[in-house]
Amino acid sequence: MSNHGRPEEDHGLRLSPFRGLRYVPERVGSLAAVTSPPYDVVVRPDGLSHLESADPHNIVRLILPQAATPADRNRQAAETLHRWLSDGVLAPDREPALYVYEQRKGDLLQRGVIGALALTPPSDGIVLPHEDVMPHVVADRAGLMRATAANLEPLLLTYRSGGNATGATAVIDRTILRSPLLATTTEDGFSHRLWSITDPADLAEVTSDLSTRQALIADGHHRWATYLRLKSEHPSPGPWDAGLVLLIDTARYPLQVRAIHRVLHRLPVADALAAVADTFRVRKIPGPLPQALDELAEAATAGNAFLLAGDGAFHLIDRPDEALLARTIPRDHPTAWQTLDATVLHATLLDHVWSIPDAPEDIAYIHDTEAAVTHAERHGGTAVLMHPVREEVVRDLARQGVTMPRKSTSFGPKPATGLVLRSLDLS
Structure with a gap:
């Protein structure tokens, strides 16, 4: 398959349901207090300590554990995750699901689908990176994922439909009419809601729609490179063949591009x-x-x-x-x-x-x-x-197989970390 073209039928995105790990509301101060921006956006002065003090179970203790060495940090994250599962702070959903995720702030509205995306090599042209990565960051994220056997935060990927209310879009529109699994508002003013999709007909409709789609990595190049590295380390078919992603149809919900x-x-x-x-x-x-x-x-x-x-x-x-x-x-x-x-x-x-x-x-x-x-x-x-660079420039270069210098763009809004996790032990 060429990088330049659109994937053929059944050779596009393959998004699978999974048993999401989610915070048990009764065991934490609030859902807002345990969330975090993505690991590489915790940058404001004293941002890490602010999040750690917001709640003893803030997700930052998993995505950015604090210890003297990388090995100690990864061991600490794995022990923390195991303890939170044992104590009932985190619990898996009863059945595999895809998840509709909504973010809203004022006039800004974004909705997409979270699932376990089958990993494909760049040569297949199904998932298009647009930035180079830093090897030491990939090594750091790989160590954390190996130790925890978990995808702790979803990558942000975009695709473009025809803009019609069919396929995944239709499923999203129906799903949001139900009561959400969770709803919270974080301190940045964004409200977040999450629903599960478990109906076989709905899952089949999403799968069929995405099977012809090509995605652009909007945020999470290092984690995508980490997914591919860990898949290569686990050649037998299994949970390492997929990674946690949020897919946004930018024909329906355009993203913002910042520098x-x-x-x-x-x-x-x-x-x-x-x-x-x-x-x-x-x-x-x-x-x-x-x-x-x-x-x-x-x-x-x-x-x-x-x-x-x-x-x-x-x-x-x-x-x-x-x-x-x-x-x-x-x-x-x-x-x-x-x-x-x-x-x-x-x-x-x-x-x-x-x-x-x-x-x-x-x-x-x-x-x-x-x-x-x-x-x-x-x-x-x-x-x-x-x-900031324009989104069409990013997409055009990616389709040519050309990567931009690392950290060239920041697409958003980014998904909040901590609303749903994927344990590879449950897949």
Whole structure:
């Protein structure tokens, strides 16, 4: 099957029901207090300790266990999961199900289906990654999944139907008319509701609809790479052949696309600006942050642009020297890839101008804009604020089999972690 085409009948997405692990409401303070953002979004100052103190059973104790070594962290997560199951804090649903998941905040509404998705190699063109991954993160997530034998949070995948109320969409529309399994509102203002789909006819309708679909990984590239690694470690057919995902039909529920920012720990803003003075236009612009981001958005309409912060001010750098780009940007990729802000940032600025290794001690990837600025100011580094890329650019590159630099996009809203888990021991 080609990466460029649409999967053939019965060779598309295969989503299976599973016995979801869910919190028992009577055993926790509240469902909102035990949820968390995805593991890589717990970035605000003191975010981890805030979540840990929200409830002794907050899911962050499983997805980001705190111990001295990776082995200790993974062992701790496995012991915590086992204890919560033994104590009845978490319990499996009685029968396998797919789950309809809804998120709502103001005018923003998103609905999709959570299930165990059959894992397929990238060459099949069924699940399309669009970003590179960092090997050390995949190794970290793999260690955690091996120890817990669980998918602790769903990946966010998107597909596009014809927009008609048929197939999975029709099942979702019928399901939400029933009372949900759970409903809660998290501190970010999002309300969350979850329903189960167990009727054989409904399950068959969802399966038939998705069997012709192709999905784009919107969020969770490292976890998808982890799923594939662990599947290769378990060659016999079994539960490791699938991974927990949330599938969203963006023809019905378009996602928002935001940027992921960089904080360069060991590069002061003054040094960053001095290094680009001869090859970029550099302008100090007024704040506050929302106004500075508006300036970035306007500059980005004309070409590559970045906003640097960390010294109490905002500095817009744009209009890179064409000769510099010609020397530093690889030419073996499509033009759309060559002109990405993330490509210019990594290939030109980080690799060539600033000579910053792409290692955790040198670069932090932070989703929240204010958190990135605060982090840089506290530690004397440079926050590089990015403008988001358009979803159609992401999808077009993915269909060509071209991956973007790691952490190029942040699709959302992201599913809350902790509402439903998948134990591989129950599959």
